[in-house]
Amino acid sequence: MRFTAPAAALATVALLAACAPDTASTDAVGTATPGASAPTTTAPQAAAGPSFPEALIEAYGAMAQFEDRAGSPQDAVFFRNKQTLVATSALPEPEPAPTDTLAAARGDLMAALGYREAMPVRVATAQAAYDCWANDARSAAQPVPIDCPRLFRDTIQEIAAAR
Numbered sequence: 001m002r003f004t005a006p007a008a009a010l011a012t013v014a015l016l017a018a019c020a021p022d023t024a025s026t027d028a029v030g031t032a033t034p035g036a037s038a039p040t041t042t043a044p045q046a047a048a049g050p051s052f053p054e055a056l057i058e059a060y061g062a063m064a065q066f067e068d069r070a071g072s073p074q075d076a077v078f079f080r081n082k083q084t085l086v087a088t089s090a091l092p093e094p095e096p097a098p099t100d101t102l103a104a105a106r107g108d109l110m111a112a113l114g115y116r117e118a119m120p121v122r123v124a125t126a127q128a129a130y131d132c133w134a135n136d137a138r139s140a141a142q143p144v145p146i147d148c149p150r151l152f153r154d155t156i157q158e159i160a161a162a163r
Helices: 005-019 052-069 073-088 100-115 120-139 148-162
Strands: 024-026 032-034
Touching: 052 073, 052 120, 073 120, 100 120, 100 148, 120 148
Parallel strands: none
Antiparallel strands: 024 032
């Protein structure tokens, strides 16, 4: 049995973050002016909200919580270890691909990582979903509490559409 609530919750977080308006602007000395229009520039700007590491910590934490609730303590530990790694040192590489399908998905993720400054929540969700999918493929655990392939594909499509 697959539970779709985790996928929906993570996708909702990504969608809400993307829809949040950037209503703050800065004046000549860098003071924020709420409600003012943001200046027009030609350079891409990072999205308002959490940084990529912060979003990745949140995404791994959400995955750990869902795995705990589903009675998968080993998988919860997998995500907590990833969460701790991000919080204490460097960003983890996406998991190695144990199948050809995951190798293609990892390639899509590597391309999406180029947008982690502009779309930190979406890209973090994609990385956590990919790591979940790869972990599930390695462990061959059933039932799978999170539909990681679907969450990954949906998030990658959102990233591609937003470029």
